[in-house]
Amino acid sequence: LWTPANIIDDAIDRIHARVGNDQVLLGLSGGVDSAVVAALLTRAIGDRLTCIFVDNGLLRLGEGDQVMATFAQHLGVRVIRVNAEARFLDQLAGIDDPEQKRKLIGATFIDVFEEQAAQLTDIHWLAQGTIYPDVIESAGAGTGKAKVIKSHHNVGGLPEHMQLKLVEPLRELFKDEVRRIGIELGLPTDLVYRHPFPGPGLGVRILGKVTKTAADTLRLADQIFIEELRRADLYDQVAQAFAVFLPVNSVGVVGDNRQYAPVIALRAVETLDFMTARWAHLPYELLDRVCRRIVNEVPNVSRVVYDITGKPPGTIEWE
Numbered sequence: 001l002w003t004p005a006n007i008i009d010d011a012i013d014r015i016h017a018r019v020g021n022d023q024v025l026l027g028l029s030g031g032v033d034s035a036v037v038a039a040l041l042t043r044a045i046g047d048r049l050t051c052i053f054v055d056n057g058l059l060r061l062g063e064g065d066q067v068m069a070t071f072a073q074h075l076g077v078r079v080i081r082v083n084a085e086a087r088f089l090d091q092l093a094g095i096d097d098p099e100q101k102r103k104l105i106g107a108t109f110i111d112v113f114e115e116q117a118a119q120l121t122d123i124h125w126l127a128q129g130t131i132y133p134d135v136i137e138s139a140g141a142g143t144g145k146a147k148v149i150k151s152h153h154n155v156g157g158l159p160e161h162m163q164l165k166l167v168e169p170l171r172e173l174f175k176d177e178v179r180r181i182g183i184e185l186g187l188p189t190d191l192v193y194r195h196p197f198p199g200p201g202l203g204v205r206i207l208g209k210v211t212k213t214a215a216d217t218l219r220l221a222d223q224i225f226i227e228e229l230r231r232a233d234l235y236d237q238v239a240q241a242f243a244v245f246l247p248v249n250s251v252g253v254v255g256d257n258r259q260y261a262p263v264i265a266l267r268a269v270e271t272l273d274f275m276t277a278r279w280a281h282l283p284y285e286l287l288d289r290v291c292r293r294i295v296n297e298v299p300n301v302s303r304v305v306y307d308i309t310g311k312p313p314g315t316i317e318w319e
């Protein structure tokens, strides 16, 4: 019988059988999947779990602190937080090609993660939040039949020299199942039902070159959009909503002054499978409020636009 409690019991038995009394390492991303793995492993093996959380500087507003509050404080998990913002931004400096940005972010993540892991002794296992759709998608990408539109960096295994064995307790589960066991394990609803966030984070929502100024601007705008969606009770009605930073200057007027500043685009979609999507027909009043708040509260934004492109032809992310 499929109940969250049964799935958890079964997963815990399998984790015990697989890792025995060994120590396990997990990369926490801030997303639902790795969060559920962390909660599951904590239940299964207690303090034999160590997590590494790489803050790449491309997370949403307050996300890093929230991860620490949820896991380190609330669940008592050992979490090593690595502040790697400067390193990621340094690597990304001057790069504007989306796929190259993805590769760099993925590679830098692995470098940082490995350096941290190398300082830990006696760890034999690496846990990952791979879920069933990730398995299918990466299988398809390898056949040459499915066009690889974007490289996802959370699947594909480890560098040879890391020599950790993999434990992937969510490998057979769909997203809604992962969420249900997350709730059963006591994770906060906000975290469990949060919209998906790409591995490269704001790196692919800042079009072109990634800078700290752009990331800070985007974080504030995104936060306002999400806050207003929640306030209007529409957050759970859309599958994904976010702001995008456009490095295009447009003229605006602030007070008595003419401003020549970047544009923020808002994207909200309805979809079940993320393969196709319809742009969310959000109420004009809501869009109006979000726009006013962004232009008034976020420094150096001259204009806000709403993306009305479906998928296809538009992808959900802009890069």
Ligand code: XMP
Pocket: 102, 149, 150, 151, 152, 153, 154, 196, 197, 198, 199, 200, 240, 274, 311, 314, 315, 316, 317, 318, 319
């Ligand atoms: P697209 O933009 O391809 O997005 O329509 C479909 C879903 O995938 C997410 N996405 C990514 N997730 N790494 C990820 O982990 C990526 O590079 C990446 N690119 C897109 C996107 O947010 C949406 O949910």
